[in-house]
Amino acid sequence: MAHGNTHHAASHAAHSHGAHWDTSIWPFVISFGILFALPLAFSFHFVYHQPFVAVMMLGLGVPMILAGIAGWVSEAMGKGEGLSYGAMGWFILAEAMIFVSFFALYWFLRLAEPAWPPAGSVELPRVMPLVMTAVLVASSLTIHYAEHLLHLGDAGGFRKWLLLTIALGLCFLGMSAYEWTHLMHEGFNIGTNVFGTFFFTITGFHGAHVIVGLAIFLAGLPAALGGRASPGFMRTAGLYWHFVDIIWFFVVSQIYYW
């Protein structure tokens, strides 16, 4: 029950017998979508070498997850994000620990190597990461300004700056994808050596978090386009986006420029 004092029945009895209990089918749909799309699809492709079955599993699971998220968002948006900002803080603690693990491993293995980068590595681009940093920092500023406008009640201005933020995020992902293909073309990939392993997993995990951040914005987009944006939701989405931005500083300083 997200909304307040709607249940003031006169007696206990009225509550325990025949009273309505809240339900939602979407958590159930998403959970089983995850079962098909992740463990089963992955196992069929990589372990049992049946790519066709794997594709069928993805075809079953991914629509379930997407439908589940869409249903959840339309069912719940605007009905209880009051506590989500605080909750996002706890969630970010957990997310940050993923990167703490990665960087701890990276520092440990890198400092144990006699020479760095190990044989087989290629020169990483020097300018592109700077541009990517600028784009991501700019997107943090634009979402902050968008929230400010929403707070002032300027729905139109908010919409524009939110769309600009999403565009900058997509631009970042595009540059990342370009860089990956460029490096793989030069023969540097995830299996080349331990540096390739770290480069592609850490930038890949960061990119996945950018995608999640964009997905949170997209979940709020229909409401925003309809002029019904929830300030609580957007504030929480913005907090996650800033977190993704901060992680990038570690990625760029530790992987590219060290």
Add this chain to the structure above:
Amino acid sequence: MNLKEWIFTTDHKRVGVLYLIGSIAAFGVAGVMAMLMRLELSQLGPTLTANPTQYNIWLYAHGAVMILGFQIPALTGFFANYCIPLMIGAKDVAFPRVNALSVWLFYVGIILAILTFFIPDPPDVMWTGYPPYSILTTGNTALYTFTVLILGFASIIGGVNFLTTVVYMRAPGLTWNKLNIFVWCTLAAFVLQLIFVPVLGTAVTLISFDKYLGTHFFDPARGGDVLTYQNLFWFYSHPAVYVIFLPFFGVVYEIVATFARNRVFNYAMVVYGGIFGIVALSGVVWVHHLYVSGMADWIRIGQMVTTLLISVPVGLMVIGLVGTLYKGAISFETPMMYALGVIFLFLIGGLTGIPLALPSLTLHLSDTYYVVGHFHYVMAVAGTFAIFGGVYYWFPKITGRMYSEFWGKAGFWLTFVGVNIVFWIMMDVGVKGMPRRYYDYAQFPQFEHAHQIMTFGAGIIGIGFAVAVINWIVGAMRGKPAGDNPWGSMSLEWTTVSPPPHGNWPTPPSVSEEWHPYGYGDGRVSSDEAILHTPDVPRVS
């Protein structure tokens, strides 16, 4: 009964009961695995199977399912869900749909674990998944990875949910110093989950990356390091011991305070010394799992000190329990029997852990049955007794009915005798040199007799737990009506009707200045006088 309102429920009590059903089912599956292993070991040579990998799969299923499918979900899923909103006077958790998502992700995790028995090349990597074996085996390591990831994600979103709930949704007047010990313990466990589960998630993801995507994290030939997996794994898995220990001790505190009809001895010391101390130290003791893995001495000595040091906050929590019993008006209903059983088993388990904190003794004891026996006393059996005691304790609240006291006690004594037969002998043969994880022990024929007695004891344990579960099922269907507060507890969850309705109270409660969840003793106020039902209490925004 409306099945749709159960399966798609977002109510914290029904989500809690779904967790309970799933985790007891998992307990049954993992218990059968234990029995298969005990039967295999009951005599020299192949007994049930001539295939060591089959034994490895039982071992994998027993360990992974008991910990990830039974203890953690029963404690941080069932008890936390059912009790925390009731204990803090809230209508529900902060995010009811997220709660439903976490329980169904837990069921997906259970399904994956059970798939182990039906797929070709099931995972055979123990519950630890150490490389290089987990990377080189033909078993499906990916299934292990995804089981851990999905259950881990479920517990992270559950932790976020409950931390938010307790911080923002306590009833008016319910200050931090009036929280039930169980709520404190569970909050601490959730903080540990948020910090450490992602590390485990990363570690198990990377073994699948190495195996299937060709990375080199744990491949020394290409610049990786095998030992880093063990460090990451135990950096999570030692705190995971406290993720289980804290809530189960919290359950024991609730039971002991109620049946001793006494205040909790030194509440502030238990919370700020015991619980906070464990959280602070839990992340710096993991190396004691790796004493024999090859580790610099300064790390081993340092973590020997921290490992011995963490006995202090744990000891404070035990003293709190014993002090609560002191001068209490104790009665011995079934939940209390289990709670006292926990104190006994935990003391044996705790004291036998001290030698394992010392690197010098561990050189002899590591990878013997001594470790297995110690671990089962301190965590597996003590935790399971607390879970069973807690289910008995809140049974009247959950079902509105009473279980059979006779069969409750019968089940308790059977399991209590059984576990002491099995795990005491296990520690004994361990000291004498019986190595763990062997599917056959042809080199150690002198232990055959001990193994036979242990298998016999395991049978008694199985019967005892089955008696308890049957007692619940019969009690839930045909037990006598129990009333709202059969134990006369002061705690807030007993002030509503049994079973509580959706929304828990017709009007949100607030608590008076004098009320305390353990306010037995002088100048006592009955819980009915202490709880003020105000019609419209302003909530947080």
